[in-house]
Amino acid sequence: WRATARARRGLREAPSRFVGVRPYQPGDPMRRVHVRASARLGRPMSKRFEPSRDRDVLLVLDLEPGDPADRGDVVDLEPGRHDDAGSVEDLVVIAASLVHSLALAHAAFGLAAAGYAGSQRRIAYLPVSSGHGQIERGLDLLARLSDEPSVSFERLAAFVARAAGEGTTVLVLTRRTVGPMLRSLRSLQRQGLTVGILPTGSAAPAVAASARAAGLSAQGLDLAGGWRSAASVGVVGASAGVVG
Numbered sequence: 001w002r003a004t005a006r007a008r009r010g011l012r013e014a015p016s017r018f019v020g021v022r023p024y025q026p027g028d029p030m031r032r033v034h035v036r037a038s039a040r041l042g043r044p045m046s047k048r049f050e051p052s053r054d055r056d057v058l059l060v061l062d063l064e065p066g067d068p069a070d071r072g073d074v075v076d077l078e079p080g081r082h083d084d085a086g087s088v089e090d091l092v093v094i095a096a097s098l099v100h101s102l103a104l105a106h107a108a109f110g111l112a113a114a115g116y117a118g119s120q121r122r123i124a125y126l127p128v129s130s131g132h133g134q135i136e137r138g139l140d141l142l143a144r145l146s147d148e149p150s151v152s153f154e155r156l157a158a159f160v161a162r163a164a165g166e167g168t169t170v171l172v173l174t175r176r177t178v179g180p181m182l183r184s185l186r187s188l189q190r191q192g193l194t195v196g197i198l199p200t201g202s203a204a205p206a207v208a209a210s211a212r213a214a215g216l217s218a219q220g221l222d223l224a225g226g227w228r229s230a231a232s233v234g235v236v237g238a239s240a241g242v243v244g
Contacts, residue, residue: 021045029166029192056128057102058164059095060156061113062174062181063088063149087175088147090200094221095173096142103135111138112163114156115146122150123159128168157184161191169194175201178211178218185216 021037024044037045065087095111102109110128117124126134126141160170170193178185178197188195197218199207204220211218 018047018049020048022048032166032192055107056165056168057107057109058128058160058168058170059098059109059111060160060170060172061091061095061111061115061145062153062156062172062176063091063113063115063145063147064153064174064176087201090223091173091175092142092145093223094198094200096139098171098173099135099138099142103138106130109134109138111141112156112160113141113145114149114151114153116150117141117144117146123156125159125163127163128165153181154184157181157188161188161193164188164191164193166192167194169196171196171198173198173200173221174207175199177207178214178216182214 021034022045024033024038024046028046032046034045034047099109099111108128108130111124111126113124114122115124116122124141124145126137164170170188172181172185172195174181174197176199178199185195185197195216197208197211197216199211199218199220200222202222204222208218208220
């Protein structure tokens with residue numbers, strides 16, 4: 001399963017290509033409702049856009065630590081102390097590899113994380129784009145990202161729901177189980193977003209399996225050799241090959 005894989009649903013519509021209105025259909029997001037046309041015609045109307053063959057991808061980094069019992073990537077330094085930052089580094093290196101893969105595929109991508117990245121804003125955010133220099137902007141944001149989460153994942157998901165365009169594929173990189181995030185992930189799906197879970201670390205196969213059992217697309221990822229010397233990111237618990 002690749003970050004740039006084609007979504008199973010039909011072609012998404014490009015928000016910049018407005019072509020008219022159509023009758024409201026159950027399940028249409030409220031932000032799609034055309035208020036003036038609805039008032040003029042006396043019934044709910046939704047905006048209609050031209051289809052786009054592009055797929056926007058927003059990588060979302062969940063910096064919250066999981067239960068130590070669920071993580072196999074905690075490094076013992078001395079009795080009673082663990083290097084939790086190491087697992088954050090794994091997450092960032094995997095994100096950087098996905099950024100490279102998306103850029104090589106000429107995909108429009110962006111980043112969001114509940115961490116500080118050289119400013120006072122609690123959520124680090126790079127809008128989705130396929131423009132010149134996007135890969136450099138993405139890698140720079142990842143390099144400046146703090147180790148500690150600045151807000152909860154629930155607040156991060158609420159921000160993503162407002163910032164992501166309809167039809168965007170949201171890929172959540174996480175090092176914990178999806179149970180605490182499930183309500184927020186369901187909310188993103190109701191917004192018309194395609195949600196995928198990319199757990200990391202040695203527990204990734206089990207976390208991915210539990211996410212799939214909950215009806216979410218998921219695939220575990222891990223570094224080959226640890227973040228300091230890794231040459232590739234591999235799909236774990238599956239026969240697929242390297243993804244970045």
